[in-house]
Amino acid sequence: MKTDLKQLSKAELTGFMEHSGQPPYRVNQIIKWIYKKTAASFDKMTDLSKDFREELKAIAVISNLSLLQRQVSEDGTQKFLFELKDGETIESVLMPNSKGRERFTLCISSQAGCATGCKFCMTGRLGLKRNLKASEIVDQVITVKRHIETWVHGPEASITNIVFMGMGEPLNNFNEVVRSLRNITGLMGFSKRRITVSTAGIVPGIRKLAYTGPDVNLAVSLNAATDRIRDEIMPVNKKYPLNKLIKACKEFPLSPNRRITFEYVMLGGINDSTADADRLVKLLSGIKSKVNLIPYNPLHKSIEFNPPLENKILRFQKTLRKAGLTVIIRKSKGSDISAACGQLKASYS
Numbered sequence: 001m002k003t004d005l006k007q008l009s010k011a012e013l014t015g016f017m018e019h020s021g022q023p024p025y026r027v028n029q030i031i032k033w034i035y036k037k038t039a040a041s042f043d044k045m046t047d048l049s050k051d052f053r054e055e056l057k058a059i060a061v062i063s064n065l066s067l068l069q070r071q072v073s074e075d076g077t078q079k080f081l082f083e084l085k086d087g088e089t090i091e092s093v094l095m096p097n098s099k100g101r102e103r104f105t106l107c108i109s110s111q112a113g114c115a116t117g118c119k120f121c122m123t124g125r126l127g128l129k130r131n132l133k134a135s136e137i138v139d140q141v142i143t144v145k146r147h148i149e150t151w152v153h154g155p156e157a158s159i160t161n162i163v164f165m166g167m168g169e170p171l172n173n174f175n176e177v178v179r180s181l182r183n184i185t186g187l188m189g190f191s192k193r194r195i196t197v198s199t200a201g202i203v204p205g206i207r208k209l210a211y212t213g214p215d216v217n218l219a220v221s222l223n224a225a226t227d228r229i230r231d232e233i234m235p236v237n238k239k240y241p242l243n244k245l246i247k248a249c250k251e252f253p254l255s256p257n258r259r260i261t262f263e264y265v266m267l268g269g270i271n272d273s274t275a276d277a278d279r280l281v282k283l284l285s286g287i288k289s290k291v292n293l294i295p296y297n298p299l300h301k302s303i304e305f306n307p308p309l310e311n312k313i314l315r316f317q318k319t320l321r322k323a324g325l326t327v328i329i330r331k332s333k334g335s336d337i338s339a340a341c342g343q344l345k346a347s348y349s
């Protein structure tokens with residue numbers, strides 16, 4: 001079987017080149033072509049001799065995702081539907097950071113489908129199809145980078161932040177996610193400070209990321225301040241209840257100026273009361289945190305949650321602020337193309 005070069009770390013790529021009788025400088029040439037120039041094939045690598053390119057073609061592949069569809073929202077958010085080699089599909093979402101500037105945050109998927117089953121999420125309804133390989137995760141970044149730099153916005157445009165908040169629970173695909181993180185940071189040169197891995201609360205994964213993973217930002221999709229409510233909307237809470245989750249967050253090592261982001265999808269009449277806000281304040285006490293309040297997006301008629309009332313959102317925010325927490329109300333982006341939080345794969349299933 002041919003070797004997928006995007007699956008390899010720098011050390012492995014070095015070994016691979018050595019084994020093929022190539023001088024060490026070839027490694028950096030290949031890395032530059034794959035990760036900086038986003039070459040989609042060996043034929044694009046024009047400073048490699050034709051013979052060497054032919055040799056590579058015989059033993060290795062440059063993986064690529066096939067783009068099935070790109071949708072653009074009224075607010076500039078773009079959603080990419082990719083097909084994997086085995087026919088599974090995944091989505092990535094590109095969000096402009098601020099109007100008129102060509103800086104983007106890219107939200108990527110770590111699994112095709114998801115087994116975690118959060119009740120407010122369309123991806124959770126699909127169940128898990130399979131874990132993504134590191135190369136399939138990296139390829140989302142490379143393909144979208146190529147898209148914005150070459151096809152649409154010109155060389156000045158760039159992805160400034162990457163969030164693992166697309167389809168799947170990243171910490172349930174720990175090894176491939178970490179491998180992809182090492183390549184995105186080490187080989188592509190993306191700053192660890194600008195990458196966030198978001199989890200529904202897989203406690204052993206949080207601990208493993210703390211001690212063996214690269215030093216990226218952690219986000220926790222919390223969404224409730226009591227086990228009763230969290231059990232109802234996030235089945236993962238039965239396995240990793242709030243006391244265990246909060247303990248792991250308290251013990252998560254944070255370098256100066258870093259904080260854990262707690263995502264809180266506000267569901268009308270379920271978790272949006274002032275009493276919920278008070279409980280949340282208590283729960284997060286002692287954690288360097290920031291809270292993102294995400295008013296629920298109506299997804300699909302089969303999911304029966306209501307969006308929160310505007311005055312409840314503001315009251316909730318005020319309660320957290322009064323207690324000294326940093327709180328942002330995140331307006332959903334791309335809801336008209338089902339690209340908003342919890343909507344991925346909503347329109348294909």
Ligand code: SF4
Nearest residue numbers: 114117118121124168
């Ligand atoms: S919110 Fe995330 S973890 Fe939960 S079901 Fe959806 S994709 Fe999975």
